[in-house]
Amino acid sequence: MTLTEQIATIALCVAATMLTRFLPFVLFSERRNTPAFVQYLGRALPSAIFAMLVVYCLKDVDLTSGWRGLPEALGIAATVLLHLASRRNMLVSIGGGTVFYMLLVQHFCL
Numbered sequence: 001m002t003l004t005e006q007i008a009t010i011a012l013c014v015a016a017t018m019l020t021r022f023l024p025f026v027l028f029s030e031r032r033n034t035p036a037f038v039q040y041l042g043r044a045l046p047s048a049i050f051a052m053l054v055v056y057c058l059k060d061v062d063l064t065s066g067w068r069g070l071p072e073a074l075g076i077a078a079t080v081l082l083h084l085a086s087r088r089n090m091l092v093s094i095g096g097g098t099v100f101y102m103l104l105v106q107h108f109c110l
Contacts, residue, residue, distance in 0.1 A: 075101030 079097025
């Protein structure tokens, strides 16, 4: 790749990044009300994304052989319990559930 192509590539990456960062502030300024559809997406998408992540993480779990599925089930239970105990703090519940699952898988070889 020539120097000109490298500079053009970097410039396009910078422009695309800046556009995606600044465009919401331009489109949804404080002077205008946020459209109802965007507010709905703000309420609905986080739950939908987490549900999709759970399905994705569990898609390859084989429940028919041995103890398979037990670390995943215990990890999910720990995540739910931490989420409720931490008053719905996402960082604590996801981080704690992940650490618990990794400890189960790495050290206890379930």
